[in-house]
Amino acid sequence: MEKRVTFSRWSIGILFAVPQLILIFTFFYWPAGQAVYWSLTLQQPWGGGNIWVGLDNFRSILSNADYWNSITASLTFAAISTGLAMLIALVIATLTDRQLAGSRLYRVVLIWPYGIAAPALAMAFRFILAPEAGFMAVVNQVWPGFWDPGLDGTDAMASIIVAFSWKYVGYNFIFFLAALQAIPRSLIEAAAMDGSGVIRRFWDIQFPLITPTIFFLLVINITESFQDSFGIVDIMTSGGPANATNLMVYKIYSDGFKGLDYSGAAAQSIILMLLIIVLTIFQFRFIERRVHYR
Amino acid sequence: MSIIKQGLAALAAGALGIALAQPAAGEPVKFDFWFGLSGDLARVVDTLCKNFNASQSDYEVVCTSQGNYDATLQNTIAAFRAGKQPTVVQVYDVGTATMMLSGAYKPADKLMEENGYKIDYSDYFPGIARYYATSKGEMLSFPFNSSTPLMYWNKDAFAKIGKTEAPKTWEDVGADLKALKDAGYECPMAINISANESWQLMEQFSALHNQPIATKNNGYDGLDARLEMNKTKFVQYVTDLKKWYDAGLIKIKSKDLGQDMVQAFASGTCEVIMTSVGDHGTVGKTQKEGMNWDVAELPVYAGTERKNSLVGGASLWVLSGKSDAEYKGAAAFLNFIHDPKTALFWSTNTGYIPVTKSGFDYLKTQGFYDKAPYKGREVAIASLTASEPTEITRGIRLGNFTQIRAEFGTQMQAIFANKVSVQEGIDTLVKNGDAILDRFQQTYPDKTLP
Numbered sequence: 001m002e003k004r005v006t007f008s009r010w011s012i013g014i015l016f017a018v019p020q021l022i023l024i025f026t027f028f029y030w031p032a033g034q035a036v037y038w039s040l041t042l043q044q045p046w047g048g049g050n051i052w053v054g055l056d057n058f059r060s061i062l063s064n065a066d067y068w069n070s071i072t073a074s075l076t077f078a079a080i081s082t083g084l085a086m087l088i089a090l091v092i093a094t095l096t097d098r099q100l101a102g103s104r105l106y107r108v109v110l111i112w113p114y115g116i117a118a119p120a121l122a123m124a125f126r127f128i129l130a131p132e133a134g135f136m137a138v139v140n141q142v143w144p145g146f147w148d149p150g151l152d153g154t155d156a157m158a159s160i161i162v163a164f165s166w167k168y169v170g171y172n173f174i175f176f177l178a179a180l181q182a183i184p185r186s187l188i189e190a191a192a193m194d195g196s197g198v199i200r201r202f203w204d205i206q207f208p209l210i211t212p213t214i215f216f217l218l219v220i221n222i223t224e225s226f227q228d229s230f231g232i233v234d235i236m237t238s239g240g241p242a243n244a245t246n247l248m249v250y251k252i253y254s255d256g257f258k259g260l261d262y263s264g265a266a267a268q269s270i271i272l273m274l275l276i277i278v279l280t281i282f283q284f285r286f287i288e289r290r291v292h293y294r
Numbered sequence: 295m296s297i298i299k300q301g302l303a304a305l306a307a308g309a310l311g312i313a314l315a316q317p318a319a320g321e322p323v324k325f326d327f328w329f330g331l332s333g334d335l336a337r338v339v340d341t342l343c344k345n346f347n348a349s350q351s352d353y354e355v356v357c358t359s360q361g362n363y364d365a366t367l368q369n370t371i372a373a374f375r376a377g378k379q380p381t382v383v384q385v386y387d388v389g390t391a392t393m394m395l396s397g398a399y400k401p402a403d404k405l406m407e408e409n410g411y412k413i414d415y416s417d418y419f420p421g422i423a424r425y426y427a428t429s430k431g432e433m434l435s436f437p438f439n440s441s442t443p444l445m446y447w448n449k450d451a452f453a454k455i456g457k458t459e460a461p462k463t464w465e466d467v468g469a470d471l472k473a474l475k476d477a478g479y480e481c482p483m484a485i486n487i488s489a490n491e492s493w494q495l496m497e498q499f500s501a502l503h504n505q506p507i508a509t510k511n512n513g514y515d516g517l518d519a520r521l522e523m524n525k526t527k528f529v530q531y532v533t534d535l536k537k538w539y540d541a542g543l544i545k546i547k548s549k550d551l552g553q554d555m556v557q558a559f560a561s562g563t564c565e566v567i568m569t570s571v572g573d574h575g576t577v578g579k580t581q582k583e584g585m586n587w588d589v590a591e592l593p594v595y596a597g598t599e600r601k602n603s604l605v606g607g608a609s610l611w612v613l614s615g616k617s618d619a620e621y622k623g624a625a626a627f628l629n630f631i632h633d634p635k636t637a638l639f640w641s642t643n644t645g646y647i648p649v650t651k652s653g654f655d656y657l658k659t660q661g662f663y664d665k666a667p668y669k670g671r672e673v674a675i676a677s678l679t680a681s682e683p684t685e686i687t688r689g690i691r692l693g694n695f696t697q698i699r700a701e702f703g704t705q706m707q708a709i710f711a712n713k714v715s716v717q718e719g720i721d722t723l724v725k726n727g728d729a730i731l732d733r734f735q736q737t738y739p740d741k742t743l744p
Contacts, residue, residue, distance in 0.1 A: 042737045046396035047375045051739060060733075066726070126550060133552030150551045151711040237550065240488065241707035257368050259697035260392060261733060 032273075038266035045260040057267035066243060067251070067268075071275075074226060074248045077161060081229075082221040085165040086214070089172030094202060096173075097180040107177065113170035118231030125163040126236050149237065153244025156237045160245055163232045164225065172217050179213035180206060211291045219283055223276055248272050322347075322354040325620040326380035327627070330366035330608065331439070332359055338643040345639070346630045353623035355382075363389070363608065364696070370613070374398050379613045381620045382627060384438060386608045388695040390426060391513065393611055394434060395693070395738050400612045400621065402628065403433045409625035413632060417650045421678040422605040425689035428744040429514045435609040436628050437649040439640075441572040442603045442674045443494040445593065449586035451479055451565040460590035464534060467566075467593050471543035474565055484547040484555045484564035485535065487710055489696075489703035493606055494568045494592070495535075496528060496702055501604045501687040502594050502680075503527050508731075513691040517735040517743060521698070521727045524720040527595065533716045536709060546710070556580075559587075568592060570606060571674035572645035578667040589670045591677045601687045603677045607646065638662065647674050691743060693734030698727045 007013045039057050041050040061067050092110060096103040113121070128134050129149065136147040149155040183206060191201045230249045233239060239246035239254060246254075249272065256265025329339055336359040343357035360366040363386035373379045385393050393399060406413050415423060415433055422437045447460045455473040467483075474482035485491065500507050505526035510519035523529075538544045547558040556573050558564040560580045574589065581587065594600050610631070612624050630636060637653030638660060640646060648654045654675055657663065663672045681687070692698060701723055709719035 042733075044395075044737055045371050045392070046398045047371075048395075048397050051736075053736075060729075064729075127552075130550070130552035137552070150546055150548060151707060153711070238488070240703060242711060242713060243704050254700065255697070258364055258700070259694050259730070260367075260371070261694065261697070263737075264733070 035266045035269055038263050039270050041263055043262040043266075045262060050263075053263075057263050058271070061264060061267055061271070066246070069243055070246050070248050070251045073157070073244065073246060077157065077164070077229060077245075077247055078222050078225040081161045081164045081168070081225050082218065084161065085168035085221060086172050086217055088165065089169045089217075090176050090214075092169070093173050093176035093180055094206070096177055098198070110173045111170045113167050114174075115170075116167065118167065118228060119235050121167055122160075122163055122232040122235035125159065125166070125232075129159050129162070129236075149241075151241050153241055156241055156245045160229065160232050160236055163236060164229055167228075168221060168224065172221070175213050175217055176210065179210040183209050208292055212293055215283070215288060215291045218287065219280060222279060222283070226272065226276055248275075320351070322352055323619045323623050324354045324356055325382070325616070325623045325627075327355050327357045327382040327384075328360050328366055328370060328380040329357065329384040330360055330363040330386065331384075332361055335439075335644055338640070341643070342631075342636070342640065345636075346627055349630065350626065353626055355623065355627050367392075374613065374615075377615070379615065381612060381616045381624045383611050383613060384608045385435070385611050387425065387606055388690070388692075388699070390435070390609070390689075391691045391693050391695065391743065394428070394691075394744055395741050397741075398614055399434060400614050400616075401432065401434045402436050402610075402612060405612050405621060405625050406628065409622055411625055411629045413629075417652050419605075419649060419651065419654075419675070419678055421602045421683050421687070422649050424683050425605045426609045429511075429691075430744070432744070434744065435611045436631065437605070438608055438610045438631065439572075439644065439646045440605045440607040440649050441570040441646055442605055442678050443498050443568055443592060444571050444574075444589040444673055444677065445591065446559055446567050446569065446573075446577060446587060446589050448559070448562065448565040449588055451477075451482075453586075454479075460588065461593055462590075463596040464531070464593050465596050468534065468538065468543075471538060471566070472541075475541075475543055479565055481545040481547075481558065481564040483538070483544045483566040484558045485539075485544055485568070486546060486548045486555055487703060487706035488548060489699040491706075492699040492702040494570075495531075495706075496523065497690060498592060498603050499531055500526065500528055502592060502601055503598050504601045504684055504686055506686050507690055508692055511685045512689065513693075514685075514688060514743070517693065517731075517738065517741075519692060520731060521724040524717070524724045529717060529720055530595075532706070532709065532720065536716055539710060560585075570645070571647060571671055572607075574671055575645040575667065589673050591673060591680070599681075601681045602679060602683055604687065604689055605678060641671070642668070645671070647671065647678075692731060693738075694730050697730045698723075701726045701730070 040052065040054060042053050042057075043050045092106070096106050129136050129147075131137060131140055131147045131149065140147050147155055149159050187205055188201055191205055196204070227249055229247050230253060233245055233247055233250045234253070237245040239250050248268065252265045252268045252272065255261045255268065327343065329336070331339055339357055339359070343355050347354050358380075360369050366383065367385060367389050370379060370383045379398070403413070403415070418437060422440055423433065424431070426435050426437055427433050445460060451474055452458070452460075452470070454477050455470065457470060461467045461470050471482040485495070487495075497507065500523065505523070505528060506512055507523050508519040508521050510516045513519035535544060539546070545564060547553055547555045547564065553563070555564070555567045555569055556576055557580070559567040560577045560582065562582045562585055571589070577587070592603065610628060612621070612628075616624075632650070634648075634650070634653045634656035637648040637650065638657055641648055641657060641662065648657055662668050705714075705719040705723040708714045709716055714722070
């Protein structure tokens, strides 16, 4: 039998948990509670006072077409960038797992993008994707007016998706590779001896066995695409052109900090929090059923 | 016995501690100054602070750059809410309305009076003073770094089409751009249409043409002011810009696309731009070898009686809740900045213009404007003083104007991408801008602008 350490009194257990509880309360529940309070009032930025307005902030946000546009943009961004980042990472991880030439090098190099701060990589992509000076300038030369993220909302959205996916490919890659390497070699070798090809082995053995990892990454990627996109948007597009890339998290920043509308921004963060909670519950409720834990 | 001894020792140590905590006589009083300039300009401000500290021994200003104007205001608000605000802070032009309602400042004119400094407020250029003054003319903050936009034009390119002078009317601009295009210039004029360009494209244009941005004299007379640029000459202006853009006479240049306007002009890629006099130095330093260029006042439509342009930049606010000694220091610092000699130092090392007549005269007597690289900057003063400020050309006093500028960028981008017509775009700008103003007014239910 497994031996467990138990405390003689529950109070000692609590005592050990207290430092952690204080940290969580100070840095999570307290600010979150403050945000809820602010979202129900109109705050004067300099702290001169506030007025209780109930749900007015939410009403005005939800009746604003720009806000719905921002939600649509965020969902589009989340769906495409998550799909792209996971698909590319999975392909690369599977290839690396097959011990092709140089795979040891890839294993090290491919995690690097995740280590780069979002604003820095956004700066790099701004140069790479600049329509007049960067890599895309070549494309524009062949096909004038093809790439114009300054005015074309779709192009701008594509730029931030590419930058975000590039960063998360590295992160996803490490998890996929670890999951693939945890699969017993004997299973794959047995399948190979039975005559199944690479693709067949992937779909019938590897893919089902890494579904827990896929599910984990799906949750993380979607959540991060709502939160970690800020630095990229701020540097690459500032939410433009014409609000095409004004993702929810960026709108919160610009309304709250640039526009000093603390209450409206607080209400928007509450909505964003609820949206992420709902999405996560949805994923656990419906997608997790298809996950095979060992 | 030993307990008494220890107790006495502790008392002595305590007394010593108190004595040490007291500043030694002659120690300068320190106070904080937060500003929003970065890079080269931040270094100039640092030198300015060093000069002030070296000029006297009673006070020591500690100058800290917060990176940019937005961050300075945000950090100051956060610091103020925590009771750790700086004594002096630089707040940009459009933050003026927010500051006035904050209740967090000490009026500059009162501060100077209390500390025995006599400042001749009529010495300030009226276009600059009134932008920052209350509707009754009291100065709540001191104008600091000030600029106004100019038209930069490439003399070599204009010589090719037989012109030796910059166009004075927008009608001429249209014809000249066409001629430049026909002469083989790919990018006759560069503009950008982000939030920042609200300044030269909307605010300055409206002032020069004496057109209102908002009711209630651009907001000076009350928080219930609402936007009305969808009914002014501004609509015609955007229509023309769009027409020229469609005809390839105007190109959009921005940092996001690889090259901003100033770089495009300095490298000779584009022949005309409209930007701040503050960029005069940058163009001079980074221009293509041998390129001839000059600056002129922004054009107006034919038949317009030209008014003064608006000042841009920032002013210095003194915040409430500091000690008398710190206020004394702040007053001395503001007085130092007000000095014409400081104006000469400031204008020599930055592109900003002097804010007082005496400062301007002092620069002239020093021969500042006679030769390159400073020659041409006097055009900015001419533009600012083209007329006595009218009720409308005093400035813009609207709440959360930063957000309205952002909305300007959004709608201009929609217009230039052919998503909406010019009138539709500007109508939406007014509608969304009014919602921002509504919200601002609701946040300050029982306050009025001073």
